[in-house]
Amino acid sequence: MGEDVFLEKQRFNQWWLWLIILGSTLGPIGMVLLEANSMVTVDEVPSTGVFYGFVIPFMALILLLFVAAQLQTKIDSQGIQVKFFPFHLKWRKYSWEEIEHIQVRNYQPLFEYGGWGIRGFGDNKAFNVSGKTGIQIHFKNGKRLLIGTRKSEEVNLIIAKLFVKEERA
DSSP: OOOOOEEEEEOOOOHHHHHHHHHHHHHHHHHHHHHHHSSOOTTTOTHHHHIIIIIHHHHHHHHHHHHHOEEEEEEETTEEEEEEETTOSSOEEEEGGGEEEEEEEEOOIIIIISSSEEEEETTEEEEESSSSEEEEEEETTSOEEEEEOSOHHHHHHHHHHHOOHHHHO
8 A cells, every 4th residue: 555645846936026026127137228229338327237247147046046946845754844945955854743733724924924935034934935825833942933835624634544643652
C-alpha cells in the first residue's frame, strides 16, 4: 500500500499583481527605448546611463523573480516540508514531533502578515502567494508558521490522517 502524500505547487497568479509588476517594469523600459531612438544623445541626458546600467537590470530581475517564484508544500508521514523557490533552494522540513497544533484556517494576508510572499514578524511567519486560506502550524517552541494553500479540504484530510496529537504527547 502506498504512503499518503500531499503535494501542492502554487504561483503568483493575481491579475492585479501582474498588472502592477508589468506596468512598473515595462513602462520605464519603454521610456528608455523611446528616448534611445530619439535624436537626444546619452551625453545630453545623463540619467539614461543610470537606466541602462541599473534600473533596467533591476526591474528585469524583479520580473524574473515573480515569474520563477513557486511555493511548494509536501505533507507526508515524516511531517511538513515547504520550499519557496527561488528564495529557498532546499526544502524546509518540520517533523510532526516539533508540532504542537496544526489546522487549516482563513486569514487576512494584508492585516495579519503585510501581504503575500515570505512575510511575518518575529516568531510568526507566513509563506503564501495568493488567497486567504493557510495551514497554521503552532510549534512546541512557541513559533508559528502559516503556509498558504488552495487545497484546504485535501490538507484537512491528510492532517487528520497523519497528525494524531495523542501519539505525539
